[in-house]
Amino acid sequence: MFPTPISLYDLILTPTALSSIALIVLFHISAPFFPDTKRLAWVLSTITSLTMSLTSLPFLWDYFVHRGDLKLVRQVPELALIVNRFFQAYLVTRTYHSALMG
Numbered sequence: 001m002f003p004t005p006i007s008l009y010d011l012i013l014t015p016t017a018l019s020s021i022a023l024i025v026l027f028h029i030s031a032p033f034f035p036d037t038k039r040l041a042w043v044l045s046t047i048t049s050l051t052m053s054l055t056s057l058p059f060l061w062d063y064f065v066h067r068g069d070l071k072l073v074r075q076v077p078e079l080a081l082i083v084n085r086f087f088q089a090y091l092v093t094r095t096y097h098s099a100l101m102g
Helices: 008-033 037-065 077-101
Strands: none
Touching (some): 037 077
C-alpha cells in the first residue's frame, strides 16, 4: 500500500511547539535556582545562543565547502521555522521573567 502522507502539523507545528515548550519548561525549572534576574537572563541567553549556533553549523559547512557560493547552501525551511520559534520562545521567557521580577 501507499505510505500515509505526512501532514503539515506533523512536519512543522509539532517540532515548533516542542522547541518552544522545551525552552519555557527549562526556564521554569531553572528560575528557582537563579533568583537574580541577571543570572537567569545569562543562563537563558547562553542556552539560546548555543542552540542558535549549533543549528547554523550545517549551513556554515555548506558555505565553506562551496567556497562562499550562497546559491549552493542548502535551504531547510522546516529547520529555520523551528529555530525561529525557539528564539521567539526565548524572547517570551525574557519578557515574562522581566515582568515578574520587575
